[in-house]
Amino acid sequence: xxxxxxxxxxxxxxxxxxxxxxxxxxxxxxxxxxxxxxxxxxxxxxxxxxxxxxxxxxxxxxxxxxxxxxxxxxxxxxxxxxxxxxxxxxxxxxxxxxxxxxxxxxxxxxxxxxxxxxxxxxxxxxxxxxxxxxxxxxxxxxxxxxxxxxxxxxxxxxxxxxxxxxx
Numbered sequence: 001x002x003x004x005x006x007x008x009x010x011x012x013x014x015x016x017x018x019x020x021x022x023x024x025x026x027x028x029x030x031x032x033x034x035x036x037x038x039x040x041x042x043x044x045x046x047x048x049x050x051x052x053x054x055x056x057x058x059x060x061x062x063x064x065x066x067x068x069x070x071x072x073x074x075x076x077x078x079x080x081x082x083x084x085x086x087x088x089x090x091x092x093x094x095x096x097x098x099x100x101x102x103x104x105x106x107x108x109x110x111x112x113x114x115x116x117x118x119x120x121x122x123x124x125x126x127x128x129x130x131x132x133x134x135x136x137x138x139x140x141x142x143x144x145x146x147x148x149x150x151x152x153x154x155x156x157x158x159x160x161x162x163x164x165x166x167x
Contacts, residue, residue: 032075040134043107046084047138050105059096078111102140109134
């Protein structure tokens, strides 16, 4: 009877590290997936915001987003860069003010592995990958902003409407 208790302790000592490794690996994988989905959702949201905004708002949104998107990390060993730009039908980058050729808004999310302080096994099995990329593409919508000004005097009412065609 005493020997069996010792056998159970040895079996537990041999199996526990592998079980804990699987449990904590699943938790870490879930956290990485949530972070990845957050990057993905942010890129999609910005692409949508740019695509539905007026032409005058697009430049502001693009410049603000591109300035704030650097210096991020993913899974502690990926450096993340996110850039947004507008392309024509041939996938050439065009200026925001080029309303005749602007067709799609593209948000690129690039993940580059930082090779410092990684265990040797990463280089042997070549996992995780050196880099990978997400790209969100959304069609620019033709939007219009209508500004109405009403001036009232004693006898007459004058209404002026200004329309700005975006995109």
